[in-house]
Every structure is written in structure tokens, then in C-alpha cells.
Amino acid sequence: MTGPEEVRCMLMRGGTSKGAYILADDLPKDTAARDELLLRIMGSPDPRQIDGLGGAHPLTSKVAVVSASEDPGADVDYLFLQVAVDRPEVTDRQNCGNILAGVGPFAVERGLVTPRDEETSVRIRMLNTGERAVATFPTPGGRVRYTGAAEISSVPGTAAPVTIAFPPGDSPLLPTGQVRDTVAGTPVTCVDNGMPTVLIAASALKVTGYEEPAELEADPVLAARLHEIRREAGRLMGLGETESSTVPKLSLLAPPSNGGAVTTRTFIPVRCHTAIGVLGAASVAAGLRIPGTVGEGIARLPGRGDRMRIEHPTGFLDIDTRVDPGSGGTPPTALHTAVVRTARKLFDGTVFPRPASGTPAPPDRGENPTTTASVRPSGGTHGSAPR
Template sequence: MTGPAEVRCTLMRGGTSKGACFLAEDLPADPAARDDLLLRVMGSPDPRQIDGLGGAHPLTSKVAVVSPSEDPDADVDYLFLQVAVDRAEVSDRQNCGNILAAVGPFAVERGLVAPGDDETAVRVRMLNTGERAVATFPTPGGRVDYTGTAEISGVPGGAAPVVIEFPAAGRPLLPTGRVRDTVAGVEVTCVDNGMPAVLVPAAALKVTGYEQPKDLEEDLALADRLRGIRLAAGRLMGLGDVENATVPKLTLLAPPRTGGAVTTRTFIPVRCHTSIGVLGAASVAAGLRLPGGVGEGIARPPASGERIRIEHPTGFLDIDTDVDTGARPPAVRRTAVVRTARKIFDGTVFPRPSGTVPAQPQGGNDGSATR
């Protein structure tokens, strides 16, 4: 396939992820040509992504495609694309709440939304699922200000807060219609509060849930069990064959260790997240509010109306989640989270020439080519 020899690009950190942000008009309209271009931009397939912008991990191999929205209830449309690291694959089957934190500032930076004098609220339609979000962030003097004291686990230092509020999703909170299911011999709770997720007691898989992500990834027996659970849960949740999909996410639950509500280890879907995704955390938080869910006896959720702290391998993430457990079926009233974002560079990216595939490294000092 052919494509542009150079593309305007803004590299941004959004929450605990990093991704390349593009205006839709700067990319090919044909999805196949677009995906081919993005693989070359990010340097995939290659475990190190040495010839592109990607950072050799799913959390740093992400793309946001942003455009003005024709929907009167939205300012911009946001298409999230997950670019695989070591495979020639680009997926649009999920949202990303971390990169979402960068979409509002990017829209103002590129002139899609006029900034306010003190702060700006950008209404975002997420094209992957049709769901909505409102991101509010400081714009003193009509310019995006990334500096501030808000801190989030997994990101060094402070930055300006980006408050993201999610209206109630149109999809069922319980995709299977049940608060518990037995999947591949394990009791789980399947929940979708913006991200299809399967909550699994860590002890049911003979792990503690406190292991480091690297150690969990190297447990081949665990990987085999997780794969079986994910494939079966995907069918139960109405997602079909998820063998090559990035959803549902699997989150292992263990009792909290540092004063939060629960300790988590999340698989995305094979690599273990070094923290937890925003929408994944939103689904976990909603799941913990459900009487009879697998979190009972494991988690220590606070009283209704209080923020839920989700512990993860590098810290925690706080979520405001209000669930109407008296409704039939249960429904989420409100979900909100504080993230931060930062513009890293804005300029021109030069993709690898069309028709070339990088040689697969046979080894390296960082060990990434042999894992």
C-alpha cells in the first residue's frame, strides 16, 4: 500500500499511556491504507519498534484519530486504535480512557474547539463504541496549560488535572444478565462500564494477585487458563470469538494492601498492565458495587457516594462510580475520574517506506526480543 511520505503528528501522554494523535483529515480515508500507514509510523511489527514512534509496549503503541463531530451533542469524534507491537495488526475494538485524557487538549491545540478563558470542557464521542465523555481541563488565557500539581500513579511528577466524566453507557452493565458466571471452571463477574471486563478472584487461579506483572506474564500455566477464561467469557458476553481481539480485559482481584478497595492485576489481553486502564478501572469499580459479585469477601469498597480506590502494580487509581443496585437490571448513574495529559511533541513524522517489513531482532540487551 502507499501513503503519505510524511504526516503531521502530535505525540501525547494521556494518563498512563502514550500515543500518536492525528487529525482524521491527515490520514488515508481507507481503513486498510490508514492501518498500513500507522504500522509504519509506530514501527510494527517489531518487538522493539526500533524504526518508529512506538515504545515496545501496548501502553506506548496507541493512536488517537480526532475530527470535528457532526453530532450536535459532541464537539469532536475520537477513534482509538491499538497498534500491536510485534504483529502487523491495528485494532479498533476497544476504547482507551487514558488516551482519552489527551483528546480534549489536542482538539484545542489543533483548533477544533475554541478554548475558554479559564477552563475548557470538550464533549467527546468515542467512535469505537458510540459512548460519550466530557473532558474538562485548564486553559488560562485561552491556552492549554499542562502544568499543575495533580498526580496519578505511574506518571512521575505533577500536571494539570483533566477531569473526565462518563455519562451512563447505553450497553448493559451485566452483559450476561448475571452477577456471577462460571467460566472455564472459575466463578467470575462479567461487567461493562465502558470496557468489557471479566473480574476473577486471583486465588481461584492459584496466584496471590500481588505478583509483579513480569512474573505473571511468564507463568505459562496461568496464561493458558486466562486464555480459556477469556475465550469463553467473550462468547458469553456477546463479543463472539475474541481470539484476536483486545477485549474483554481480565482483571484479577485480591484484598487491598495500601488502604484502597481492592488490588488488581489486569491483562491487556496477554501482557499484564503495569497499572490499570481508566475504563477498565471504571468497570472494576462498578463490579465491586454489585451485591453478589465475585468481589464480595475480597474487596473493601467504601460507602456509596465515596470514591473507590483501585490498587494496581504501580500505585492506585480513584474512580467515582454510582451504581443503582435497586434497578433491574443494575445500572450505572455516574462515572468520573481525574487524569493528566502532556504534549510531548508536535511536528512531522516520517513513516517507514511502504512495502517494507522490519527484520525481527534475534536478541537484544533489554531481553525484549526473546520474551
């Protein structure tokens, strides 16, 4: 298959992830052709992704496909695609709440949403699951502002805040219907507050939960246990066979060490996250607020208010979560979830995909032959790029 020789693209940092943001109209309509093109754009399969935009890690090999929404309750549609680094695989089986942080600003930059003065809210339909989010960010003078004083762990410096609110979804908060399940001989809690997640006490897997990600990744016994748990939990959660899927996520829980509610180590699914995903944190936080889950006796819940601090390997994530625990046979439900993230436009320009297998390379028109992207300066830290 062959795709367009060049594609309009904006590279953005969204939260603690980085990815290519592309309009749906700028990609092939056929799914297989689209995925083949994205593999070439990102430089996969290759452990270094040396011939593409990818950063050789799942957190930097992501794509947001954005379009105007036909749904009257949404302004834009957002399809998240995870591009595997060392395999020819593109999957839409999960959302990404970090990349979500850049969708609203990108929609304004591309003219899909008319900005308001001072502040703009963009209603987003997440096509991966059908769930909704509302992203609010500063737009003084009708232009996206990326600079600001908001600070998030794992990202150097500060930027403008992007507040993301998640209305309650229709999916059950406890997909198995149980507060606790035993999976592969291990007590777990399966929860889905935007991201299918399996909560596990770190001690149940004979680790502390404070190890560095690389140490956990290098433990073959732990890897085998996690693989078994993920497969069985996926079936219990109605996700089917998860051998080639990135969900469910697995979050190991340990008592907090820095004044938060809990310490986490999250697997995505094989690599250990250097932080924690937004939607994964939303699921962890909701799971901790339900009495009787595996987090009980591990987490130290805040005495009042909705805000909870989730600790992770490189810092923390603050998330507001309110849950109705249910009673008398009524299942627990999430009432409110919101988080503050930041996003920043890194470049806006044209990406030149690696030639398709068996296709001659396009003629050199003067671009630097050692790069795959032609970067057009955006004229500062904010504002719309020329169309």
C-alpha cells in the same frame, strides 16, 4: 499500499499511556490504507519498534484519531486504535480511557474546539463504542495549560488535572445478565462500564494477586487458564471470537494492601498491565458495587461517597462510581462515573513513516537519518502549535 510521505502528528502522554494523536483528515480514508500507514508510523511489526514512534509495549503503541463531530451532542469524535507491537495488526475493538485524557487538549491545540478562559470542557464521542465523555481541563487565557499539581500513579511528577466524566451508556452493565457466571470452571463476573472486563478472584487461579506483572506473564499455566477464560467469556458477553481481539480485559482481584478498595492485576490481554486502564477501572469499580459479584468478600468498599481507590502494580487510581444495583428484575445500571487524569504534550511536528515494502525511501532532505520524526518545538509547556 502506500500512504503519505509525512504526516502531521502530536505525541502525547495520556494518563499512563502514550500515543500518537492525529487528525482524521491527515490520514487515508480507506481503513486498510490507514492501518498500513499507522503500522509504518509506529514501527510495527517489530518487538523494539525501533523504526517508528512506538515504545515497544502495548501502553506506548497507541493512536488517537480525532475529528470535528457532526453529532450535535459532541464537539469531537475520537477513534482509538491499538497498534500491535510485534504483529502487523491495528484494532479498533476497544476504547482507551488514558489516551482519552489527551483528546480534549489536542482538539483545542488543533483548532477543533474554541477554548474558554480559565477552563474548557470538550464533549467527546468515542467512535469505538458510541459512548460519550466530557473532558474538562485548564485553559487560562484561552491556551491549554499542561503544568499543575495533579499527581497520578505510574507517572513521575505532576501536571494539570483533566477531569473526565462518563455519562451513563446504553449497554447493559452486566452483559451476560448474571451477577456471576462460571467460565472454564472459574467463577467470574462480566461487567461493562465502558470496557468489557471479566472480574476473577486471584485465588481462584492459584495466585495471590500481588505478584509483579513479569512474574504473572511468565506463568504458562496461568496464561493457558486466562486464554480459555477470555475466549469463553467473550462469547458470553456477545463479543464473538476474541482470538485476535484485545477485549475483554481480565482483572484479577485480591484484598487491598495499601488502604484502597481492591488490588488488581489486569491483562491486556496477554501482557499484564503495569497499572490499570481508566475504563477498565471504571468497570472494576462498578462491578464491586453490585451485590453478589466475585468481588464480594474481597473488596473493602468505602463507607460513604462515590470515590473508590483501585490499587494496581505501580500505585492506585481513584475513580468516582455510583451504581443503582437494581431490584425486582431490574438490572443494575451505572449512574455516574468520573476520574481525574493528566496529559502532556511531548512534541508537535511531522512524522516520517518507514517506507512501504517495495517502495524506495524518500530522498534525504536533511533530517537525522536515525530518527523517524522531525520534532518542531512547541514553544513551552502550553499553547497551540503553529498550523
